[in-house]
Amino acid sequence: MGELLGVAVLGAGHMGADHIRRLDRVVNGARVVAVADPDRDRAEEAVGGIEGVRVHDDPLAALDAPGVRAVLIASPGPAHEEALLAAFGRGLPVLCEKPMAPESDGALRVVEAEARLGRRLAQIGFMRRYDSGYLELKSLLDGGRLGRPLMLHCTHRNVSSPPGFTSAMLINSSVSHEIDAARWLLGQELTAVTVLRPASSSGAPEGLVDPQFVLFETERGALVDVEVFVNCGFGYQVRCEAVGEAGSARIGEEHGTVVTAGGAASAPVPQDYLVRFAAAYDREVQSWVDATRRGRVTGPSAWDGYASSVAAEAGVRSLENGGRVGITLAERPPLYAEDGGDGAR
Amino acid sequence: MGELLGVAVLGAGHMGADHIRRLDRVVNGARVVAVADPDRDRAEEAVGGIEGVRVHDDPLAALDAPGVRAVLIASPGPAHEEALLAAFGRGLPVLCEKPMAPESDGALRVVEAEARLGRRLAQIGFMRRYDSGYLELKSLLDGGRLGRPLMLHCTHRNVSSPPGFTSAMLINSSVSHEIDAARWLLGQELTAVTVLRPASSSGAPEGLVDPQFVLFETERGALVDVEVFVNCGFGYQVRCEAVGEAGSARIGEEHGTVVTAGGAASAPVPQDYLVRFAAAYDREVQSWVDATRRGRVTGPSAWDGYASSVAAEAGVRSLENGGRVGITLAERPPLYAEDGGDGAR
Amino acid sequence: MGELLGVAVLGAGHMGADHIRRLDRVVNGARVVAVADPDRDRAEEAVGGIEGVRVHDDPLAALDAPGVRAVLIASPGPAHEEALLAAFGRGLPVLCEKPMAPESDGALRVVEAEARLGRRLAQIGFMRRYDSGYLELKSLLDGGRLGRPLMLHCTHRNVSSPPGFTSAMLINSSVSHEIDAARWLLGQELTAVTVLRPASSSGAPEGLVDPQFVLFETERGALVDVEVFVNCGFGYQVRCEAVGEAGSARIGEEHGTVVTAGGAASAPVPQDYLVRFAAAYDREVQSWVDATRRGRVTGPSAWDGYASSVAAEAGVRSLENGGRVGITLAERPPLYAEDGGDGAR
Amino acid sequence: MGELLGVAVLGAGHMGADHIRRLDRVVNGARVVAVADPDRDRAEEAVGGIEGVRVHDDPLAALDAPGVRAVLIASPGPAHEEALLAAFGRGLPVLCEKPMAPESDGALRVVEAEARLGRRLAQIGFMRRYDSGYLELKSLLDGGRLGRPLMLHCTHRNVSSPPGFTSAMLINSSVSHEIDAARWLLGQELTAVTVLRPASSSGAPEGLVDPQFVLFETERGALVDVEVFVNCGFGYQVRCEAVGEAGSARIGEEHGTVVTAGGAASAPVPQDYLVRFAAAYDREVQSWVDATRRGRVTGPSAWDGYASSVAAEAGVRSLENGGRVGITLAERPPLYAEDGGDGAR
CATH class of the missing domain: 3.40.50.720 (NAD(P)-binding Rossmann-like Domain)
Known part of the structure; x- marks a missing residue:
């Protein structure tokens, strides 16, 4: 070539x-x-x-x-x-x-x-957008097999957070992946966000609000919920279930080799995103x-980068203030009209 | 005997x-x-x-x-x-x-x-409380294997709703099961509820708010979310994932016989609660x-019946008004002190 | 009543x-x-x-x-x-x-x-014949969804064998279940048996031939293979996969509650047949x-009891002699003509 | 570089x-x-x-x-x-x-x-040897987690065979993969082979012996069984379960996206080896x-190529003659002593 x-x-x-x-x-x-x-x-x-x-x-x-x-x-x-x-x-x-x-x-x-x-x-x-699971989910949604999408249920778990990780970074570093994935999978902009705070895990560093439960609304009424839990202790898990009018589809439950020993059937959970998303x-x-x-x-x-950044900022405000925060974007330049958050294939 | x-x-x-x-x-x-x-x-x-x-x-x-x-x-x-x-x-x-x-x-x-x-x-x-899956989950939670519970993620789907089913009934007839299950599994009373309305499915009867996404808070800070979708079209699914400080556990993914034919591996989804919960x-x-x-x-x-009823009523108010509604119970009579929503074994 | x-x-x-x-x-x-x-x-x-x-x-x-x-x-x-x-x-x-x-x-x-x-x-x-998995498999086979059956792959594992368990008892006590199940599922008599001896596990008592690998042939050419391993150490597992001209179906992989903790997703394996087959x-x-x-x-x-007994005896002869042993039944009395090994519902 | x-x-x-x-x-x-x-x-x-x-x-x-x-x-x-x-x-x-x-x-x-x-x-x-599943299985076996290996249960299914495919080619074209995989996974040479003929599928071309059930014995007493079925109709499936003294492990059951629609939960089965083994x-x-x-x-x-070729030839003789056929290799040149069928990492 x-x-x-x-x-x-x-x-x-x-x-x-x-x-x-x-x-x-x-x-x-x-x-x-x-x-x-x-x-x-x-x-x-x-x-x-x-x-x-x-x-x-x-x-x-x-x-x-x-x-x-x-x-x-x-x-x-x-x-x-x-x-x-x-x-x-x-x-x-x-x-x-x-x-x-x-x-x-x-x-x-x-x-x-x-x-x-x-x-x-x-x-x-x-x-x-380049993970085989997400690509399959995108293809199912675009192909209409699940019908109009109504909800996305997302899970984002890390074994532990690195030193210096703040409560805001659960949104703007971790959930930012779900923000882009939701926009891309649904082909819709996000319009509001609400961040809820369950009891924090004693496994999280003092003062870190972890886990968080984040709710996004979209321009055509879909609801996206994200459990983000960066000190879950047991593994790196990224899952997504799309629920549409005609069916649901889940990714991220993959289990390869199943070992049966010592009274249990078990499959390893990856410990790191570089392992889970290497391909x-x-x-x-x-x-x-x-x-x-x-x-x-x-x-x-760049529009996707900008839109993600606005949504994350709104999420951090909701985390701090406790309520629902609207997400408002600047006018979208014509340059980004065609390729709206897509083009991964 | x-x-x-x-x-x-x-x-x-x-x-x-x-x-x-x-x-x-x-x-x-x-x-x-x-x-x-x-x-x-x-x-x-x-x-x-x-x-x-x-x-x-x-x-x-x-x-x-x-x-x-x-x-x-x-x-x-x-x-x-x-x-x-x-x-x-x-x-x-x-x-x-x-x-x-x-x-x-x-x-x-x-x-x-x-x-x-x-x-x-x-x-x-x-x-x-008599389903083998819920009993296992209760046993895992009570035995401490998952650590202190932080979240419950619940799904409650029916193929279709019977004639006359109203938007409020998604809460007080369907979600009432999750209300009791959450109180029992966590051993905590619910303190607030928020009902969200994703876009309604075109498969639901005109005017029915379906699906709904219901959030409960508990007295010790756990968060319970419930997707209730009574016209999902594809089956009767009741799932629950408990997330604790030390691990998570899921029930309701059971699949029995796996048939591989025609290019897919598939397992049937039950169509009816009398099948799913017959045992x-x-x-x-x-x-x-x-x-x-x-x-x-x-x-x-009877206390469980009462507490469930108060929570469901609060849920219906939230569905109607759109915001977070507190759940306040009468004083608990000493008769119900010991057996706090338990005793199923 | x-x-x-x-x-x-x-x-x-x-x-x-x-x-x-x-x-x-x-x-x-x-x-x-x-x-x-x-x-x-x-x-x-x-x-x-x-x-x-x-x-x-x-x-x-x-x-x-x-x-x-x-x-x-x-x-x-x-x-x-x-x-x-x-x-x-x-x-x-x-x-x-x-x-x-x-x-x-x-x-x-x-x-x-x-x-x-x-x-x-x-x-x-x-x-x-009264286990829900086997009943589903029987129903799939009788309903024709898998086409004409060609093979059954069976696994029969116990944690450990009781004192006094002999090599012959792997056939006439353990495999006798698969003998009856195969006759019933296929609606065919068995015509020959060959018992193979992989290396015995060091977890088995001295002198016990364990595991064994047993092959049955049927009157219309289906092949039934059975791994029997009564000192496998890790659990009680009974699995069966039927392979037909149009598809395959497996039972016995059921896993209920999945716990994710400590770097693995795991499901318990039952330890005992009274647990696995209680229902x-x-x-x-x-x-x-x-x-x-x-x-x-x-x-x-009683005919089923007799046919099973003849097949098990042939299996024990093959275990002792190493080769293929034919299975020959007495003439079937008309009393058993209609209900040939069936009628479990 | x-x-x-x-x-x-x-x-x-x-x-x-x-x-x-x-x-x-x-x-x-x-x-x-x-x-x-x-x-x-x-x-x-x-x-x-x-x-x-x-x-x-x-x-x-x-x-x-x-x-x-x-x-x-x-x-x-x-x-x-x-x-x-x-x-x-x-x-x-x-x-x-x-x-x-x-x-x-x-x-x-x-x-x-x-x-x-x-x-x-x-x-x-x-x-x-470069498939991630087989690599994990190799690693489990070499690491001793499963104990000494006693049996391998293998499945090799194709949707349909190409024109001109002969009964011998089920052995020397298809099973040759399992021959190499078994030698590599176990680190043992094969010593005998027996090919059994279940009833042939009516979905197979006239005269083709399909499926076949192939049994290999190894130098240290492990037993390897292979179902090879090249006109199974429903997909390309390659599975392997290793059973050791301390546990078992299975690969090839991977299912990615699970779609729930129309009364069933289903996952696609790949149709082609270039899809299944692309990576x-x-x-x-x-x-x-x-x-x-x-x-x-x-x-x-080259020694692996030779040993595989000898085992396949013995398999074809067993297919033709119906009995157990010994597998005898030439003396192994010292050049191949160290790297015995390994080195894939």
């Missing part, structure tokens, strides 16, 4: 290093040509001797390195806006990890900049590389 | 006829000695030639018939209060179908009458007969 | 005591009136104060006790033939635990005696009581 | 074309540089405009094309031996589709040639490319 796509990776932390490995050793058709991280040693370690990669501490220098034809942004959220605008300025296609921006204001500026450009360059890293990450980056080499931009758009 | 327990059955409709059959042909240790129904022909048909049964049109006459040592009330809800009080007046143990009374005022009068009597005579027909009804009545013959009263109490 | 059926129970060991309890406290329409056991103390203990029961040490005396209208034989196998013939001589309906007779010679004498009598009196205790035993005895009170004899016949 | 691995693909039929696509668009680190097929048009079509690929009708010319550093053999079985020997002569690493050779004589010549060479160059295409094929070729670029040879060896 011709020349390999030269990619600059911004950020060499946990996620960035994983993407460098993926581009170098898993994905077909791309090669890493530049890596930028303020911590140069970390960047060198992530590169690990891959031939022909230049390491930078300035992201803009990486964008301008020879051979760069696309950008993967895996730096911390506050750095995303500047990097996205710089890529837009150079006409470079971008895959930007979520969140697109830490606040909706910044997200809206990205949307407006791309709209001014008049063509899409950014794909946002909502990788659930989705691979498929996401492969799709981005394939599309980019063909000169196309598909997948979740 | 000595003489058979002579039972008077009040009401010979769908449920009453089923109980007459059960007492005559399934349950051990009892016999039907009197049946009362205003429609004498219906009563004769339900009796169907069982020897030694007297048919009455007056329920009080049935209570006074020779050989009556216990009463099973399966008449319409509005007739329950009078029948219960009459049974109390005669010192007869009673199994009373739910609802104990159509409104909480009447339910409270029953509670007060039994409290004045100073001993329990009434068991209320919340038969889920629970048998176990409920058998337990009542066994306890009664030993001079004991166990199972859900 | 009229007067209770008076039953004489022969044998008050583990199984007999359980049947006495079942007739007294579970089953509708019967009462125990006489119990016989050479160990009078054991019989008294099993009766446990049930009113109106006479205890005997001579089984014939129990058959002649006042009020006896039917017999349940739960004495050791070697005593069955005499007890059955005595019941036949008195015209008493019998439910006889398996095996009907320890050897096929004795089983054939029972068949011939009943054939001379010209009417069925005996039902043999193959209780799997089947209840249904078996209830069906027998109901039919007997109506003057009918249904369920597995 | 340096320069891309230049691969010559021999054979541009169904499988070859799929591998060309995989090397070009899925796998990381390789590129197709030469393709050979006697049908030049077919080869051109399979290449489909990939830049820099030369098309040949002579496989030896393809091996000698510039840039070729490894060979993937996907030509028909009878061409494999010559191609393997030619690759050995040129010192080229090879991935050879199964069967390694149509008959065990040819397979042995390949083994001997590689042994003379003194180093491994060939990996044989037993792709089940395994990708992983197989990626592993081969990765190892080859590091100068290593892993995965199933």
